Amino acid sequence: MKKYLPHLPQIIIISFIVTLFFIALKIDIAASTIFNDLVVRLILNSVVVVSLIPMVNSGAGLNFGVPVGAVSGLLGMVITANAGGKGLLGFFCSIAVSMPFAIVAGAIYGRILNKVKGREEIAATFIGFSIVSIMCLFWVVAPFTHPQMVWILGQSGLRNTIGLKDFWEKSLYHFMQFRIGELIIPVGSFMFIGMILLFLFLFSRTKTGMMMNAAGENESFARINGVNIEGIRILSVIISTTLVAIGTCIYAQQYGFIELYDAPLMASFPAVSALLLGGSSGKRFFLRHALLGVVLYQSLYLLSLPVANMLLMPQMAEIIRMIVTSCIILYALAKISHVSEEA
Amino acid sequence: MFKKWYLMGVLAMVISLGTAIAGFAADYKIGIVTPSLSRSEEEFRAADALSKKYPGMTKHIILPDNFSKEQETGITQIASLAFDKDVKAIVISCGNSGILPAIQKVKDKRPDMIVITAPIWDDPDMMAKYVNLALDTDWVRRGESIPLKAKKMGAKTFIHYSFPSHIAKEVISKRKDMMKQTCENQQMQFVEVLTPDPQAGSNRQVMLQFLQEDIPRQIAKFGKDTAVFGTNCPMQDVIIAKAMELGFIMPEQCCPTPLQGFPAALGLEIKPEESTHFDMINKMIKDKVKAGNMTGRLSTWPISVSIFLPTFGFEVAKAAIEKKMEVTNIDQLKTLAKDISGVNVTFNPMKPGMTNYYLIIMDSIIY
Numbered sequence: 001m002k003k004y005l006p007h008l009p010q011i012i013i014i015s016f017i018v019t020l021f022f023i024a025l026k027i028d029i030a031a032s033t034i035f036n037d038l039v040v041r042l043i044l045n046s047v048v049v050v051s052l053i054p055m056v057n058s059g060a061g062l063n064f065g066v067p068v069g070a071v072s073g074l075l076g077m078v079i080t081a082n083a084g085g086k087g088l089l090g091f092f093c094s095i096a097v098s099m100p101f102a103i104v105a106g107a108i109y110g111r112i113l114n115k116v117k118g119r120e121e122i123a124a125t126f127i128g129f130s131i132v133s134i135m136c137l138f139w140v141v142a143p144f145t146h147p148q149m150v151w152i153l154g155q156s157g158l159r160n161t162i163g164l165k166d167f168w169e170k171s172l173y174h175f176m177q178f179r180i181g182e183l184i185i186p187v188g189s190f191m192f193i194g195m196i197l198l199f200l201f202l203f204s205r206t207k208t209g210m211m212m213n214a215a216g217e218n219e220s221f222a223r224i225n226g227v228n229i230e231g232i233r234i235l236s237v238i239i240s241t242t243l244v245a246i247g248t249c250i251y252a253q254q255y256g257f258i259e260l261y262d263a264p265l266m267a268s269f270p271a272v273s274a275l276l277l278g279g280s281s282g283k284r285f286f287l288r289h290a291l292l293g294v295v296l297y298q299s300l301y302l303l304s305l306p307v308a309n310m311l312l313m314p315q316m317a318e319i320i321r322m323i324v325t326s327c328i329i330l331y332a333l334a335k336i337s338h339v340s341e342e343a
Numbered sequence: 344m345f346k347k348w349y350l351m352g353v354l355a356m357v358i359s360l361g362t363a364i365a366g367f368a369a370d371y372k373i374g375i376v377t378p379s380l381s382r383s384e385e386e387f388r389a390a391d392a393l394s395k396k397y398p399g400m401t402k403h404i405i406l407p408d409n410f411s412k413e414q415e416t417g418i419t420q421i422a423s424l425a426f427d428k429d430v431k432a433i434v435i436s437c438g439n440s441g442i443l444p445a446i447q448k449v450k451d452k453r454p455d456m457i458v459i460t461a462p463i464w465d466d467p468d469m470m471a472k473y474v475n476l477a478l479d480t481d482w483v484r485r486g487e488s489i490p491l492k493a494k495k496m497g498a499k500t501f502i503h504y505s506f507p508s509h510i511a512k513e514v515i516s517k518r519k520d521m522m523k524q525t526c527e528n529q530q531m532q533f534v535e536v537l538t539p540d541p542q543a544g545s546n547r548q549v550m551l552q553f554l555q556e557d558i559p560r561q562i563a564k565f566g567k568d569t570a571v572f573g574t575n576c577p578m579q580d581v582i583i584a585k586a587m588e589l590g591f592i593m594p595e596q597c598c599p600t601p602l603q604g605f606p607a608a609l610g611l612e613i614k615p616e617e618s619t620h621f622d623m624i625n626k627m628i629k630d631k632v633k634a635g636n637m638t639g640r641l642s643t644w645p646i647s648v649s650i651f652l653p654t655f656g657f658e659v660a661k662a663a664i665e666k667k668m669e670v671t672n673i674d675q676l677k678t679l680a681k682d683i684s685g686v687n688v689t690f691n692p693m694k695p696g697m698t699n700y701y702l703i704i705m706d707s708i709i710y
Contacts, residue, residue, distance in 0.1 A: 029560065037556045044552065136381055147612035152602050152624075153388035153650075155613075157380070161580050163607040255552070257580060257607060261381055266546040301539070305553060306560070309536055319507055322540070 007279050009331065013296050020303035027310045032182030034302065041298040043173065043189045043254050047196055048267070049274045049294045051243030054200070056285050058236035059216035059229075060113050061120035062272050067128035068109050069244025070264035071135045072102035077249055077258050078158060081167050082146045088175055091168040091253050098245040105131075106241030110234030125268070132265045139260045162258040169256040189254070196246065197287055203239075212236055213284060273297060373660050374402045374424040374433040375653065382408060385602065385649035386436045393657050401657075402430060410439045421445035425452040432457035432660035436653035440464040446473050457663055457670065461656035467693050471700045475663075476670045478656060480648050481691055481702035482514040485595070486521025488704055490529060492642060493570035493594040496709065500532040500565040504554065504582075505574040506540040515574055522572070534561070541575070551581050558585045570594045579604030586641060587632075593641045595707070600647035601625055621646040625708055632710040645708040646684050652703075655683055671699045 025031060048066065055063045076098020085093045109127060116123040140157040144150055148166065151157050163169075175188030203209045214222040215232050223229055252258045275285065278293025375393060377386040387405070394401040404420050407413040422445050424430050433449065433456060435442055443465040446458055450473050460470065462479035470477050490501055503519055510516050519535070526533035538554060541547045554573070558581075562569060570592040573582050579596045583604040586593045596603050601624050605611060609631045617623040625645060632641055658679060662668040668675040673690055680688035686706040693700035 028564075033556075033560065040556075041552070140381055147614060148606075148610050151380075151384050152606055152611075152613050153384055154380070154391075159607065161577070161607040163580070163584070163610050165584070165608075166610045251548075255548075255555070256584065259548070263547060267548075270546070270549070301549065301553070302556070305537075305539065306557065 010277075010279050010292065010296065012331070013277065013300070017296065017299045017303060020299075020307050023307050023311070024303055027307065029306055030182065036182075036184050037302055038295075038299060039184065039186065040173075040254060041302060042294060043186065043193065044251050045247075045271070045274065045298060046193055046291065046294050047247030047250055048244055048271045050197065050200065050287060050290045051240045051247055052271060052275050053240075053285050053287065053290055054203075054212065054236040054243075055240040056275075057204075057216045058212040058233050059219060060110070060233045060236055061124065062275070063124060063237075063240050063244075064121050064268045064272065065109055065124035065128040065131075065241075066244050066268040066271055067132045067264040068105050069102055069241040070248045070267050071131055072105050072241065073098045073245035073248025073252075074135075074258060074260060074264070075101050076245065077252055078142075078144060078149065078162070078260070081162065081164075081258070082144045082149060084146075085167065087168055088171040091171050091249065094168070095246055095249045098249060099242060102242040102245035103238055106238035107234060109241060110237030113237060114230050114233055128268060129265065132262060136261050158260055160259070160261055162260070164252060164256050164258060168253055170254060172250065172253050189250075192250070196243065197291075201287060208232070208235070217284065270297065369397070369400045370429070371431040371664055372400055372402050372427065372429040373657060373664070374404060374421075374427075374430045375657060376404045376406060376421055376433065376435040376437060377653065378410070378437045378439075379405050379408050383438075383649065385600070385647050386438075386653055389436070389650040389653040393654065397661075400661075402427065406437055406439070410437070411441070414441050417442070418445040418448070422448040422452075425449040425456060430456070431664045432459065434459045434461060434653060434656040434660055435463055436461040436649075436656060438462055438464060443469055443473065446470075457660050459656040459660055459670070461652035467697075467700060471693070471697055475699060476656070476659065477693070477700040478652055479693075479700075479702050480598075480652075481689075481704045483517045483521060484691065484702065484704060486518035487525045489572060489595050490522050490525040490531060490570075492707060492709075493572075493592055494529045494531060496570070496592050496594060496639060496642065497568050498531060498570035498592050498594070500534060500569040501526050502534045502536060502561055502565075502569060502571045503574070504536050504538055504557075504572065504578060506538045506542070506550065508540050508542040509574050510537075519574075532565070534565070536561070538578075541577075547577055550575075551577060554578060554581045555585070558582070558591075559589060562589045562591050567591050573597060576603060580607045583608035583641065587635045587637060590637065590640065595643055598649065599644035599705070599707075600649065601628055601643055601645070601708075602647050603643075605643075625710075629710045637710075639709060642707050642709040644705045645686055646705075648703075648705065651680075651684055651705075655680055658683060673701075676701070 021034065024034060051069070052063045055061065077094040079097050080090055080094040112127060113120050113123060142158060144158055149158055149162050151159055172188050172192060173186045177184060177186045177188065204213065211222065211227045212232050215227055215229050219229055274293040274297035275290055276293065277296050278289035375390045377390045380387045390403045394403055402424065404424065406417045406420065410417050421435065421442070424433055425448065440463065442463040449456055449458065457475045459476045460474050460478065493501055501522065503522060505515065505519070510519065523533045536557060539549045541550045558571065567590045571582050571586065572594065573579060574597050576597055583593055587608065601621060605628050609628060611627055613624060632638060659670055659676065663670045676690060677688065684705060689704045690701040692698070693702055
């Protein structure tokens, strides 16, 4: 039972968030608004954070190459939108179209990571940066024609931001959504994300899933036992990249805009911070770490800024908020690495 | 069959002759410097349109994508224009700082070269010394014009969204102070809200997500008669989309143009033949706004200032080379500006007594 309890760093962050929550109520921010906004933020971010788990557990490091999956998702979305996809069907089509791109990109990305074993994280960061730049070229020259998507003056190449209002904005969010008083419960989004989590959970119980964890925990031991380390690592990268692509589609659907060009450049960092905040006492990360992490990280953002804006001098609010939030995250990370050394 | 080929041949000859005449009619060239397409479509396309309008007369230089990191490349590119004897004028339109060394190099080699900036952001006094005519939007005075317009549109509260690394810029902070002052004078409530900083650590999405959450909170608190102003370009998509949803007032974007925020937020479908016709685009926005029962709640300048300034700078340079006008004659500038934009344009000197650095404000369109 003890392993399910949060550690000291998480307890500190939770108490900080609870304090912020009560201050927020005090300054007339309704609890229902906070709940609804938090649900939206979980829908936006949870899949991308969860996607990091297969790669970490197979020993391929934290996925700092989130942009690889993100651009696959973007590609799927713009192709579907250009073909006139609309509503919930359009949304699922965009995921289906992005799949092949994510699988191919993931396979290449995994191969590169196998070549730079031991330095995966820094290599992944640069792979992510490069793919964003390469795709910047692609977005300009791509032969898309939809009048809501191409540059207004030049009539070719894709705009920076594409509004999804006339395509599939919030289609999943509104699907099977109901209200309890002021609270909005988007059952459709929860079910879809729940299915992804269930898939990951069941996958970790299969033989391949177990081999993946074994490869991450002790590579030489796993190799002696006949695990194809390179293959299994590539598979984990493919799964991670595909999940990021799905996460990106969910993000755009919920947010209402497809953002191209340099928008995915820094996508890795909030996801990785959230996962680390969720904490883990060993080398393995579990789904519960990712979910706790994303709840904590997003609540910090959600609550600290309005509170800081109301209570402090407006000019200082964001600076103080950044200092406080970053310090708490840093402290939590220091504690986590300390705990894992002991373990 | 033979007749068809014959006709085509004649046509080709006429076209090439026409191009040649157009090309050689002017014995001079004007260099025009803009950012790349992905950094700013409007300046790039303005230069592109000028190259098409005056074939053979323009020399379009595109600055590196990341100018602040590759400044030397940019400076060399601009300075190279001075080596072309045919180039008699340079129009620089890129909104960067650090261009002045290039202008100094050009002026050292060719003191006769007419240099017009539209705009660049170097030290105004130094610019006034080297540049023949400097043009820019009147960023600070908009601190007065925007709240006044918001008041006219019925606003009782004025919300200013920005973030620390933006507020640290002198013009933005000055404009904010001026907005606050104007709001006080007009008995409007001024509310300042800071968003997560997209230029320091957190990415753009975090800022935009905060806006998505904060705007409904503020509107619930202050009511629909609230004007929302954001200082950063990516904010405008969200602000306009939220305005259409919640019914508040959007008096002007950070860079006033019908092409910012409106296309993504309203899902404008602009056909190729309409792409540079601002009358048509404005009508399209008006219709969408009317359909959303938002008439009179959204406003901007009727044409893109980022297209107007380079085009205007180019026409001034052309007229000056052809000795049809003085580059600093304010009356001639005003007339030419109205001819190009179709609305009244106000020119104010950057500082009292400065005769070659003007800041402009255009009349607005309220949809």
